[in-house]
Amino acid sequence: MFQRVRRRAAVVAAGALTLSLVACGSGDDSEAEDLSANRAGAMSELGVDQQFKATEPVSFSVLYNNHPNYPLKNDWLFWTELNKRTNVTLEPVAVPLSDYEQKRSLLIGAGDAPFIIPKTYPSQEDVFVSSGAILPVSDYLDLMPNFKDKIAKWNLAPEINQRRQADGKFYLLPGVHEKPWHDYSLVVRTDILEELNLQVPKTWDDVYTMLKAMKAKYPNTIPFSDRYSQPNPAGNLLNLLAASYGMEGAGWNFQHISWDPTGKKLFYTGASEQHRQMLTYLNKLVKEGLLDPESFTQTDDTARQKLANGKSFVISGNAQGLVNDYRPDLAKTLPNAKLTKIPLPIGPAGEINPAPRLENGIMISKKARDSKNFVAMMQFIDWLFYSDSGQEFARWGVEGTTFTKDASGKHSLAADVNVIGLNPKAPKHLQKDFGFYNGVFTYGGKPELVQAFFSPEEQEFQKVMNARTPRAVAPPYPFTDEEREQVSLWQTPLKDFVYQATLQFILGQRDLAQWDAYLAELKGKNMDAYMDKVNEAYERYQKEHG
Template identity: 60%
Template structure:
């Protein structure tokens, strides 16, 4: 679970050139029909490799990889993860290490210069689209015959509809996603439960309940904003998690969840998200919180540190969180407040009721186009398939080495971290971190998997949260509507102007700097910025894809 949003800010656009492969250490791909003949690209590859097999290269190979270094657990070449991975697979990873804060930008620069490693993980859709036209990355869907574990999970969990969202106009996808058995909801609100108990407030079930809770808190503490939020990373309007989880429960997309085109099943067409009635309802709700002084207006501009300081000092009682930040930050922040306690509440429900929106796809892996030239190409594909998509590889990346970092397993469902090791609140106070000292549970390698796998490291508290969220009905994905290269170039020009205006006016509407009675004028302004042309382009792409691919 990352403290960063799964839908990251797009990197710089317009990249040409292909990524270089370092050290000639890659292998393999798909059938001759789709991926071409790879008979000379099989050095190190296993002759027989199927679901359930442990991948081990037939000769030592080195694979170049771009590696995001998380500030919470900075890269160490001495991590047990790397040495044990080599022991199991005969593969040595050769990382190009990049700080997380610079990752998207430096990835773009390296790919543009032709200097990117062969394996480019931690990429969020649709970031990959900017590299397609220049031929910098491979259409990974051409090579799935060499990835039996990936194919098995797609079939077993019926993920083809989710994958369709990532397909391009040619029917192919260029990013290998992390895959989940079910939609995984992590982000919500952290609420001071001692204050709730003191004031007799029940856990809120809906966004209306949240407003009522905040009113009660405000009445008892009139000098406080009860809700002061974090995650206001530009260029989005701010309070990106709050906008995200609110919007999805109203049937639209905002903040981190922003999607410019919103499917309307009533008309079987796409509409521009920022002009929909649902989007207006979200802004109306949040504007009401600000107007009543229930939500700190600085939530949309302040740094995370400022938001956390307010929570830590008792000036606010509600802040956005996920499972990790609840334990690692929120609870630690309030330790000096006598009797203070905090929980992550299930996402409040909106007008759509007990539903959840989202994809079962995670961030994923791009593969450099130059990687296909390596004699080890097929071995590389087999390695990626084992580490990121096999049950055994996922268990290794997440838990580490049985007997060294954990005991138990799936058979008895009794995973336990060794007592001297801590992770996300498990064995709190233990001297060693599973991530910092050992390199496991690293967001570059450990994501996706079955619900059982996902929950294997959850605390009882988090399992209760997930139980509530899992029971909710998952809304269907919109139909695919990929743009071709020329359309994408045009759409990106329109999208930039439109999104900038949506961001600016979203903030003004919420903060009361522009009255919501101006909504029609705002929509007219979007039309003046080519909103209708953009929507027509998207709907044309939808009709074309439906005709050509069904």
């Protein structure tokens, strides 16, 4: 769920943190608004982790991202049990996963959007804010005690503030995590490490040393051959390295703007010294035959075949890729091989966990505000998406049917239920047959909940990553509608040029001695004007909202 994080939020001093929490509430105009005509079905008051149940039957429309791995079924236990517990009937407007973003835009633009619009990623709401089609949800936080409680308990105000628009309000209710959850890293043939008497690499310099040793022992191989190059070349590898070098994102999470927490300034990622150092590192790997140049163009299947055939020993991936792709591939060709997803190697930015604590979330259609059931709907959303019990229900299902719980509170899947290969021979599937652990409704939570279906191996990986310092989050710099229209004309040409030059520098098609010429070309593509707009927006927000 974290692959498409658009921006990150800011490190704020303790005093500012308190103010920002107040801002979360001060943007809340629900007290000033007369909601007396919108309380049909609402509880008189909803407490933290109190079971929400509408006082009369109510129904709400929801845009439903129909995932091909678990296609929508109307008879899922999720729907019936949800109705039993809350007196709410959800009316899904199903849209195929492949067309979700386009159909969402069409529905909203036509005024036909459902009330509840999940699976929206940060900054995707911007266009709908300017059109007035979605609700400033920060105005209604007093209707959402569970959301407010988690923001306060988990000190999430800086991240929440980063989502605010130029008017100081935010329009997307994000999934919230107590701890960062980082998934992607390098997957390494540890049997080769044992053969070479090498330890698991801890830093990117150690990775270089490891690859050199692999190449020396097996000169006919290129030790590292990567996947994830469509649609962005080396999308995952560049993203991992960007975080390790102190940038917001590259590859599939390309970010124009990064934050320097030491100098307390915003900078253009693709023009930074950090970016140059990252390209220098990758160029060295390619030049010395340690990183396959085809990594930047080849299909995932080709990269997997090279790993399975012993032509490479290292690839990037996540927990599911390790279990579902790489290990089965190798079991067919090299059954004695051993693969491990290693903790993210440490780079110049230090021992950090780069994952955000906010994920994609929910927009509310502006027309929902006029519904007689509006207050009940906000209470329902607060319970399902942000209460401990609602999050447990969405992920685990029904105790005694899909899971059991021991005296200590530890959850276990029912013996006849499978998910992510935990009970591979079980006849029923938590997602396909029951509708739980569904990406439309399963967002965030405490680590023990988020990691509930992780293998012991993956939980050890997360333990290492959670011990690291969360990455500093950048301050907000929201554009006005006019500014957004202007910078949008600059962003695509800048991004395309940075992508092109990045590959040229890495592959040696352009000498890194031409770095100054590259910077001059960026300026010619309005980089300085873009940065001026970014800094103006940043300073304006600081002045107006603190």
